[in-house]
Amino acid sequence: MAKFNFNLDTLPPSEIREEICSLTITQNVLQGRWKPLLIWYISLQPQRFGELTRLLPGISKGILAKQLKELEDDGLIQKEIFDELPFKVEYTLTDLGEQLLPVIAVMQDWGKKYIDSRQK
Amino acid sequence: MAKFNFNLDTLPPSEIREEICSLTITQNVLQGRWKPLLIWYISLQPQRFGELTRLLPGISKGILAKQLKELEDDGLIQKEIFDELPFKVEYTLTDLGEQLLPVIAVMQDWGKKYIDSRQK
């Protein structure tokens, strides 16, 4: 679970503590090589398992299943299972997941600035 | 270096590609257990090496030096060396590092939402 990096000897003021805590939580939830991309792709449209393996070349089924499960456990995505054959499952964002989109957007904005700054 | 997760067989449109690229870059730059916290602390005021070891209990000197160096190499922070004895070094954010603060802020906002949603 999350480690909050507090110093128990010289505990910082609660205001600071809350900032540390909030930041660390978000960092932990997004920790995983494919998670930001997964959230972004799912935000574009509901995605199926197989489709995600096609969108994310190089990802293995094992790690895809694991990271999807972690995102689900953290309440960012939900899956809908259609009772058909062959099986069909769709992943969509929860409300909490939707609220994460501004974070993704700001990260993308900064990435572009970074690229610009490196091209000089 | 950064891996951009493109599928070379079915290359996505350049617009999509840029979003993937930007997002992945930011993710890579912030990858490291202490980096977001380091940037945040340094943004509050210029920080010295020893002060950071106090602010981040549990971090070892080795990993602190390493993550600071990576942040410096990525152009997010700069260090000023004072020619005194004992040695004194101060870390400050670069312009590029300052531009990262909105990302940190949005992450903190979302962390608070996450905490609220879990307390119900």
Add this chain to the structure above:
DNA sequence: CCGCATCCGGAGTGATACTG
């Protein structure tokens, strides 16, 4: 005081084969 070098353990990631 600051930071590097080395070594080490464990987590995160990935390839493959197999199941419902």
Add this chain to the structure above:
DNA sequence: CAGTATCACTCCGGATGCGG
């Protein structure tokens, strides 16, 4: 089609000791 299980491997993070 949508996963699970296993194994192997890399790399990050941490401890320690040395050097400027």
